[in-house]
Amino acid sequence: MGRIMAIDYGTKRVGLAVTDPLQLIANPLETVHAKDVLSYLKAYVLREPVEAMVVGMPRRLSGEATQATQHVVGFVRKLQKELPGIPVHTVDERFTSKMAQAAMLAGGLKKKDRQDKATVDRVSAAIILQSYLESRAI
Numbered sequence: 001m002g003r004i005m006a007i008d009y010g011t012k013r014v015g016l017a018v019t020d021p022l023q024l025i026a027n028p029l030e031t032v033h034a035k036d037v038l039s040y041l042k043a044y045v046l047r048e049p050v051e052a053m054v055v056g057m058p059r060r061l062s063g064e065a066t067q068a069t070q071h072v073v074g075f076v077r078k079l080q081k082e083l084p085g086i087p088v089h090t091v092d093e094r095f096t097s098k099m100a101q102a103a104m105l106a107g108g109l110k111k112k113d114r115q116d117k118a119t120v121d122r123v124s125a126a127i128i129l130q131s132y133l134e135s136r137a138i
Contacts, residue, residue: 007037015121042083
């Protein structure tokens with residue numbers, strides 16, 4: 001059984017999270033620059049078996065697309081082209097940044113650490129991944 005990887009895509013930074021090999025727990029992994037993410041993912045897949053990728057899809061409260069949605073859709077296309085053997089799923093990512101901030105506050109992180117956007121991106125990816133894992137269990 002391979003890991004499942006989540007991606008919180010942004011045009012500057014990309015937060016990544018990954019499951020354990022049994023696909024039970026989502027863990028923040030890394031934050032990489034958007035221009036380096038595909039090469040990072042290709043290298044990761046060579047080191048670790050990855051069964052699927054989950055990408056957070058930005059939406060408005062109404063469910064409509066945002067300005068960022070087109071960037072994520074383009075990234076998903078590139079990802080599918082570069083790693084054709086790995087299925088790519090999208091998940092609604094509304095509120096994940098706020099949930100990440102709340103989780104870091106509850107976890108006792110200092111204010112300076114909670115304001116680090118790279119940390120927020122990693123934790124957001126873990127929340128996206130956890131929501132995907134929970135949706136599969138239903």
